[in-house]
Amino acid sequence: MDRRTFLETGMCLGASFLVGCQPKDKSQQQKETMHHQDHSSHAAANQDDKKNIAVPYTYQSPLLEREKFPSHQPLQPLKPLLNQSNTTNSFEANIEVKPHTLSLVPSLQTEFFLYNGILAGPQIVVNEGDTVKIKVTNRLTQPTTIHWHGLPVPSKQDGNPQDAIEPYGSRVYQFKLPSGSAGTYWYHSHAHGLTSEQTYKGLAGSFIVKSKDDPLRDLPEQHWLISDLRLDENGNIPENTALDWMNGREGNFVLINGQLEPKITIKGTERIRIWNACNARYLRLKILDCKIIVIGSDGGLLESPQNQEELFLSPGERYEIIVETSTKRNTHLVLLPYNREKMMQAFEPETITLAEVTVSPLDKPIPQKLRELPPLETPQETKHIVYTEVMNHSEGHGHDDMQGMSAMSMQDLQNMFLINGKTYDMGRMDLTSKVNVPEKWVIKNDSHMDHNFHLHGTQFYVLSHELNGKVSKPDYKSLKDTINLKPYETVSIICKQQLTGIRLFHCHVLEHENLGMMAQLNVLE
Numbered sequence: 335m336d337r338r339t340f341l342e343t344g345m346c347l348g349a350s351f352l353v354g355c356q357p358k359d360k361s362q363q364q365k366e367t368m369h370h371q372d373h374s375s376h377a378a379a380n381q382d383d384k385k386n387i388a389v390p391y392t393y394q395s396p397l398l399e400r401e402k403f404p405s406h407q408p409l410q411p412l413k414p415l416l417n418q419s420n421t422t423n424s425f426e427a428n429i430e431v432k433p434h435t436l437s438l439v440p441s442l443q444t445e446f447f448l449y450n451g452i453l454a455g456p457q458i459v460v461n462e463g464d465t466v467k468i469k470v471t472n473r474l475t476q477p478t479t480i481h482w483h484g485l486p487v488p489s490k491q492d493g494n495p496q497d498a499i500e501p502y503g504s505r506v507y508q509f510k511l512p513s514g515s516a517g518t519y520w521y522h523s524h525a526h527g528l529t530s531e532q533t534y535k536g537l538a539g540s541f542i543v544k545s546k547d548d549p550l551r552d553l554p555e556q557h558w559l560i561s562d563l564r565l566d567e568n569g570n571i572p573e574n575t576a577l578d579w580m581n582g583r584e585g586n587f588v589l590i591n592g593q594l595e596p597k598i599t600i601k602g603t604e605r606i607r608i609w610n611a612c613n614a615r616y617l618r619l620k621i622l623d624c625k626i627i628v629i630g631s632d633g634g635l636l637e638s639p640q641n642q643e644e645l646f647l648s649p650g651e652r653y654e655i656i657v658e659t660s661t662k663r664n665t666h667l668v669l670l671p672y673n674r675e676k677m678m679q680a681f682e683p684e685t686i687t688l689a690e691v692t693v694s695p696l697d698k699p700i701p702q703k704l705r706e707l708p709p710l711e712t713p714q715e716t717k718h719i720v721y722t723e724v725m726n727h728s729e730g731h732g733h734d735d736m737q738g739m740s741a742m743s744m745q746d747l748q749n750m751f752l753i754n755g756k757t758y759d760m761g762r763m764d765l766t767s768k769v770n771v772p773e774k775w776v777i778k779n780d781s782h783m784d785h786n787f788h789l790h791g792t793q794f795y796v797l798s799h800e801l802n803g804k805v806s807k808p809d810y811k812s813l814k815d816t817i818n819l820k821p822y823e824t825v826s827i828i829c830k831q832q833l834t835g836i837r838l839f840h841c842h843v844l845e846h847e848n849l850g851m852m853a854q855l856n857v858l859e
Contacts, residue, residue: 393575395566397586400594403439403565406690409596412540412557415456425460425467429480431499431537432473438592442569446536447474453592454559454611455539458521462513462545471504478532480507481524482541483650484632484793484815486515489835489857492790495526495760496836514708516545517634517813518607518652520559524838526760530613530848534564534583535571538611549701550629553605556598560647560688561611563587574845579747581676581783582614582649582843588669590689597690598667602697605629606655610647613844616784616818618670620644621657624693627700630654633793633813635704640810644670648786648818650842656700659693667691674784675821707811710795713774713828717765721819721841721851722752723781748849751841757850758840764853772830779819785846786818787825791837791857794829816842831857 419426434448449455460466472478477500479493487509490497499505519541523532540559544551562585566572574583587594600606607630610617620626620643628640632652645653659665671683725746749757754764767773774797777787793813799806801823819825831837840852 393566393572395568395570395572398439398442398565398567398569400587403587403594405594405596407593407596409556409558409593409598409689410591412454412457412559412591413452415450415458415539419467423461423464425458425464427458427468429456429468429470430473431470431478434536439565439569442565444565444569444571446571447532448536449539452539453536454561454589455521455537457539457557458541460511460541460543462511462516462543465508465510467506467508469504469506470499472499472501474532475501476525476528476532477501478523478525478528478537480521481790482507482509482519482521483788484517484519484652485509485541485543486512486792486832488833489791489837492837493521493524494790494836494838495524498525511543515634516543516548517632518542518609518630518654520609520611520650520652522611527848530574530583530844533611533844534585534613540607540609540611542607547705548635549704550605550635553603553698554601556600556604556606557609558590558598558606559609559611560617561585561589561592562613562615563589576742576747577678579845579849580750581679582845584612584615588612588615588686588688595687595689598692600657600691600693602694603656603700606657607652608645608647608655609652610649612649614649616649616672616674617647618644618672619647619667619688620670621667621691621693622665623659623663624665624691625658627656627658628653628810629656629700629704631812632815636810636812637707638702638704638810639700646672646818648784648816648842649844650786650788650816651814651818656696657691657693659695662692662694665691665693675782677783707813710828711772711830713772715767715771715773717767717773717775718754719775719777719787719839719853720754721777721779721781721785722755723750723783724752725750751846751849751851753840753851753853756853758847758852758854760854762854763836763856765855767831767855767857769831769834769857769859772828775827775829776824777819777827778824779821782821784818784820785841785843785851786816787839788816788842789829789837789839789855790815791833791835792829792831794827797826797828800824800826831855833857834859 415427417425429449434451435445477498481493491509522538564585626642667689669686673681796808834857837855840847
């Protein structure tokens with residue numbers, strides 16, 4: 335039996351211990367009872383003696399029913415991180431990383447890891463040219479870092495796994511944001527072996543860089559940070575299962591700014607910034623009976639507005655949009671089905687309502703020229719990246735050995751997701767680049783499921799997509815730092831690193847990154 339046939343159909347024979355191979359109604363899915371995995375088997379890189387601990391496919395308690403989670407409340411804005419500096423062009427603040435208990439559901443307590451005790455994180459808003467200085471104190475019992483996703487910051491300030499903040503330690507992140515860096519970014523944990531857990535427990539927040547030359551600077555703004563959360567019936571956040579590690583974790587609640595199905599009011603021409611801050615959930619978004627006008631992507635404004643019927647964000651991606659309607663209407667923001675070819679789980683299409691939305695017609699014109707993007711340069715080097723998946727069970731089990739699959743270990747999982755045939759090694763440099771040299775990167779997803787690609791330290795242009803022998807170009811020019819790849823798709827990009835040091839590149843399905851689908855680029859003078 336070949337690997338793909340085995341993954342897609344063979345495991346359904348083991349329905350006694352797997353979830354998702356047989357169609358189920360929602361009540362049945364919520365009532366399945368399962369076992370916790372021993373999370374200590376993956377909590378730290380030096381726990382090699384625990385790598386062979388089996389990771390169950392299942393979780394302990396039934397999931398919390400949707401009806402018990404408060405919903406339909408007005409959307410609350412993200413809470414700002416206050417600037418403590420009195421100096422012009424300077425932003426100074428403190429962030430404390432700490433376990434924090436919240437009661438999102440009446441009578442239930444949930445322990446999160448949070449920045450300053452804020453679910454969805456304190457929002458950082460600065461200007462081009464600002465010097466940012468943030469002291470981070472770690473009150474966790476495990477190391478952490480903060481990665482400034484998409485921002486052009488020095489390597490040593492970018493929260494690489496090598497630069498951990500040890501338990502009860504602190505460090506100061508300091509960097510200056512250059513001209514041209516205005517855009518919608520975010521920050522989250524990038525601790526070695528802990529990124530998945532720390533992020534799904536709450537360590538993520540939004541980061542906005544503004545420009546005085548922004549043609550849309552006078553528009554009112556809304557911010558939709560979309561995350562998902564898994565809660566069991568006791569209000570606890572369950573650990574990952576083997577299915578989570580293989581496919582990426584998706585919660586049973588999809589939240590906007592930490593709220594379930596909020597009420598959103600769009601009063602005319604408003605700039606809306608959207609973040610996919612989920613560990614693994616792909617967002618195919620639509621506002622029913624409305625038009626989406628895209629005005630910005632990962633790296634800031636586009637050159638001109640682009641009309642779309644829906645919006646697609648893989649984990650880590652961001653967009654800026656304006657919503658257009660011909661008349662005032664009450665409608666919904668919905669999450670449409672997307673099949674990313676999960677392992678050992680049948681695709682069951684479901685449309686999820688994310689918010690009630692009241693939209694009014696545009697009351698201000700949208701400029702047709704937003705900015706001039708840097709020109710495409712001729713690449714001087716070419717790099718090739720290949721994503722692969724390998725099933726390699728410990729204890730001598732073969733691919734068609736169901737007993738072996740049911741006893742999959744963390745060691746099995748940690749050798750499953752590869753870049754150029756290797757799993758991540760913090761002490762190894764996988765590729766080398768020279769600063770300010772434009773390069774073409776050809777990234778191939780040689781696997782049966784979607785993976786995306788995130789490159790630290792810079793933005794890139796997508797040159798082309800190739801799938802099933804067909805080559806296509808992007809619909810419009812935009813700066814990106816994260817891009818999706820469908821199964822067996824090849825994406826070509828052009829980029830240039832402008833600062834020296836170690837830069838990571840990886841799949842931003844955080845469980846896959848955690849398991850080693852990540853590599854390192856050494857940028858030299």
